[in-house]
Amino acid sequence: MQAVVNFLGRLSHPNLIKLLGYCCKDKELLLVYEFMQRGSLENHLFRRSVAIEPLSWDKRLKIAIGAARGLAFLHISDTQVIYRDFKASNILLDGNYNAKISDFGLAKLGPSEGNSHVTTRVKGTYGYATPEYIATGYLHVKSDVYGFGVVLLEMLTGLPVLDYKRPIGRRDLVFYAKPFLSQKRKFMSIMDARMDGQYSSKAALQASQLTLRCLESEPIKRPSMKEVVEALEQIAAIGIPKESNSKSVHSSSHHYHHGYSVGSGR
Template identity: 55%
Template sequence: MRIALGAAKGLAFLHNAERPVIYRDFKTSNILLDSDYTAKLSDFGLAKAGPQGDETHVSTRVMGTYGYAAPEYVMTGHLTARSDVYSFGVVLLELLTGKKSVDKTRPSKEQSLVDWARPKLNDKRKLLQIIDPRLESEYSVRGAQKACSLAYYCLSQNPKARPLMSDVVETLEPLQSGSSSCANEVSLASSLIGVGRPLVIGNHRAIQMHHKFVQTVGAGAGCRSANPSCSPGPPTACRVR
């Protein structure tokens, strides 16, 4: 969870700047890791100044990476900070499942990771079926449920139903083991940019990192919103805190 938290803090820092910045191409290969698995965002080439004042979105040519871009952005070119939240949900889903966002070698119904996995994320009977089996059940079931619930809301088709990145950070922090110390280990600035090796799902190193990621999931956080059980329902906003 430390990787996810570091990346989330970087996005939250951008979104909460005096002039908000939308990253626009958030994906695993743009997350760099140092030797301690501290996450830093890289490659700001597609970053875009966000809406201000009464603006609801920024209209722009659709750019980014297939499998990570938010559906409303792909369809309309309307870009908001919630577009980054969707992309974060895809990366979180990759970390939980150990699968790539798009893989043409998988059966047709499983080629899109979001389409295959999202319906299972909020079903306690099914969500454990999508957790990377290579972890051999060495993780907190309750913690995995919390992480899956967070991914479920980040991947909402309705952008207004997605949490803010600041809410994502608040949800992830208690899911650390030893959350009181981990919360201070990854500062906003160090989460924003740096050098290191990219996070790539699917190779041996990624499996090792993913094992570390899920094994440290704790049981201390919930999703508090107008829908406190975070069960499927109408597309109302769920601010995960």
């Protein structure tokens, strides 16, 4: 928790959670954050409840852009910070669906001048951590970009990155979905049906291609978070199609939930 105080005590950005105060007593550290009315992105994506309204395409893009801006700020600040644990449960939403990155417990200072990475004991959440970090302990800012790509994939499909209730070939969402990401017709088949087709197929394809770039196995091939922000803003500028086009997108979309094909007309 001391790491959280150290980072949030000197970092300020609209897309980072605000630390309002802390108390250390009897070896116990208590942190006080700003109140985030809508809870975590994880709840909105994966918790099936009548009390939680499915996120629209526009809301998902707004959240993605906000979270991307927060990560980009960490990467280009005077003291570079690698967040290291980017996932849907660590993205909190205020009443207007503004995204704020929370929980800096695993954050790490970036490499010293002249170095491309830091070497550290592997920590984080399986499914979001990069293959090269797991294999070598080498941590880059591009490690965060990979984690962002995983969350973006979850936002597009409405499925968690790991789900052992799904058939074996679909338990790991990244492994299963990667072949779909570069082809429009294929990718539309795994878009989250709860968005009701209210998005442009062009925007969806660009978002899927951006996701694929973020998930590149080689860090050097991944975009910077600044580039991710710019790409998402361009995608957000693409208008929603007319009703006829929207229906055609809607009718062709489905996704798999716990291994079962779920059509758009459920």
